[in-house]
Amino acid sequence: MSRESNRMEIIVRGGESEDWEDAAAIYEDRAVIPNLLQIPYISRDAIRDRFENPAPDRHTLVAVVRERVVGLLGLHFGTGRQSHVASFGLMVHSDYQGRGVGTALLTAAIDLAENWLGCTRLELDVFTDNEGAIRLYERFGFEKEGTMRQFAMRDGALADVYLMARVRPSAGS
Amino acid sequence: MPLWRNEAALLNTFEVPHLSEDAIRERFNNSPANVHTLIAEVGLSSGRRQPVGVAWIETFHTRRRHAARLRILMLPAHRDSTLENALLEGVLHHVDQWTGLSRLETVVFVDDATGLALFERHGFEIEAHMRRFVMRGGAPADVYMLARLRPAPHTATPDASSPEQEAQS
Numbered sequence: 001m002s003r004e005s006n007r008m009e010i011i012v013r014g015g016e017s018e019d020w021e022d023a024a025a026i027y028e029d030r031a032v033i034p035n036l037l038q039i040p041y042i043s044r045d046a047i048r049d050r051f052e053n054p055a056p057d058r059h060t061l062v063a064v065v066r067e068r069v070v071g072l073l074g075l076h077f078g079t080g081r082q083s084h085v086a087s088f089g090l091m092v093h094s095d096y097q098g099r100g101v102g103t104a105l106l107t108a109a110i111d112l113a114e115n116w117l118g119c120t121r122l123e124l125d126v127f128t129d130n131e132g133a134i135r136l137y138e139r140f141g142f143e144k145e146g147t148m149r150q151f152a153m154r155d156g157a158l159a160d161v162y163l164m165a166r167v168r169p170s171a172g173s
Numbered sequence: 174m175p176l177w178r179n180e181a182a183l184l185n186t187f188e189v190p191h192l193s194e195d196a197i198r199e200r201f202n203n204s205p206a207n208v209h210t211l212i213a214e215v216g217l218s219s220g221r222r223q224p225v226g227v228a229w230i231e232t233f234h235t236r237r238r239h240a241a242r243l244r245i246l247m248l249p250a251h252r253d254s255t256l257e258n259a260l261l262e263g264v265l266h267h268v269d270q271w272t273g274l275s276r277l278e279t280v281v282f283v284d285d286a287t288g289l290a291l292f293e294r295h296g297f298e299i300e301a302h303m304r305r306f307v308m309r310g311g312a313p314a315d316v317y318m319l320a321r322l323r324p325a326p327h328t329a330t331p332d333a334s335s336p337e338q339e340a341q342s
Contacts (some may be wrong), residue, residue, distance in 0.1 A: 037236050080189045081308040120313065121305050146301020150322060152236040152278050158275075163301045163318065 010064050010101055011068075012108040015060030020051035022069035023062070031094035034154050035130050038091075061108050062113070063092070063101045071101040073109050077117065084171070086119040102136050110140065110166070118171040125151065125161040134162065142166045176227065181249045185285045187307055188246060207232045209267065213251070213260040225251045228264050232274065240276035241268070253287045261295055265321075275323040280316045282309070288319065297321040 001014035015023075024047045026032060033040055054060060057079070071092040078085040088109055092101045113119035126133050128147060142164040150158035176182050177192045204210055213226035226247040233240050243264060247257050268274050279297065281288040287300075297319040305313035 039235050081187055082306070084308070084313060085306065123303075145303050146299075146318060148278070148318065149299050149320060151240070153239070154236070158239065163303065165304060167304045 008099065010104045011064045012061055012104050013064065015051060015054070015062045015134065017052045019062050019069045020048045023051060023072055025048060026070070026072060026091050026093045029094050032091050035127055035133065036089060036091055058065050059112060061105055061112070065096060065101070065123055071105050073105040075109050075113055077119070084119060085121045085123065086113045086117070087123045088113075089124070100131065102133070103139075106136065106140055118167045120171055121165055122167075123163065123165040125163055127154065128160045128162055132160040134164075137164050140166065145164075176224070176246055176248060179248060182246060183206060184309060185282050185288060186246050187244065187280075195316070207234070211260060211263050211267065213247070213256050215256065215261075218240060226257060226260050227337065228260050230277075232272075233279070239273050240278065241272075242279055243279040245279075255314060257291065258294075261291060265295060269323065276320055278320040279308070280318055283315045283317055289319075292319050292321075294322065295321065 009125045024044050027038055027042060027047050028040075030040065051060070052146055055076075057077050059075040061075070063073075068101060071090070073088055073090045075088045077083065078087075085159070090102055090105055090109075092105075110122065113122055122142075124137065124142070124150070126137065130147040143166070145163045145165055148161050148163060151161040177188065177190065177197055180190050183190055201210065209230040209232075211228040211230075212224045213228075214222045214224045217223050221225070226245065228246075229244045231242045232238065233242070245257075245260065247260070251257055265277075268277055277297075278300075279292060280303070281292060283302065298321070299317045300320050301318040303316050303318055306316045307314055
């Protein structure tokens with residue numbers, strides 16, 4: 001499939017409570033779950049609750065293609081001495097991966113975090129064999145800071161992750 | 174707790190000063206179920222005992238429920254001491270003997286040679302250098318992520334000297 005034939009309009013906006021059902025389809029996507037820290041068999045009530053009662057320190061961005069939410073990015077800020085640090089989790093429905101959804105979400109998340117919320121350290125964990133995601137993050141200036149061994153269970157075994165971060169000297173620089 | 178009244182004690186931690194008495198009490202009285210707290214104390218001449226160090230073991234959830242984060246807060250006068258060593262040994266004994274945790278992680282400021290030596294002596298290894306990770310003295314400071322994976326249990330390993338191998342030879 002060429003990039004041209006895959007071109008589609010992607011709109012990124014803040015998450016709304018009505019998005020929860022589309023979001024649930026991503027949370028339940030068996031091809032997506034292994035690469036995140038999500039679990040299968042999650043209650044749909046729990047997903048709906050996340051969208052209807054978002055935590056105050058969390059910002060949810062959604063990517064919409066033809067009126068359907070096909071990607072999510074949750075941005076989470078630290079507190080106290082880590083108020084300048086934000087971390088995020090990114091997930092794209094497997095039917096829409098490799099088509100610019102992650103790029104659109106990450107562009108918006110960096111804009112929000114750095115240009116509006118003063119984040120100077122944006123970080124994430126990624127499983128060491130998730131090459132597509134690692135390439136995406138490196139394209140945005142994220143650098144590997146190390147490998148955390150046996151970090152999380154994944155389909156029967158403990159797997160390693162890279163810690164990656166995008167760092168700026170100071171807010172507004 | 175004098176620990177939060179001593180800014181020097183807080184420097185190489187993630188704690189903030191000027192925490193209210195209520196907030197400190199809450200940390201101990203209403204500790205979440207996933208947090209286990211160990212205390213190091215010294216005997217005073219009055220016969221009373223004075224807490225000088227705290228260690229928190231915070232277990233993660235779902236796909237990380239095999240792992241926990243360790244945080245230690247110690248008065249500067251008792252850092253790099255046998256007491257600090259004993260506190261960490263108490264933590265590791267608890268984790269290894271009484272939990273199924275297989276990964277224990279902690280962070281150390283990159284210029285905290287004393288802290289780094291303490292953890293490395295006890296089997297922790299540096300996994301990552303996290304830049305500008307936490308504010309300290311007016312600037313964001315770098316830290317190391319360290320982790321200790323559960324040591325192999327004390328059972329005979331199936332090497333050349335094991336009885337089975339000998340029986341075959």
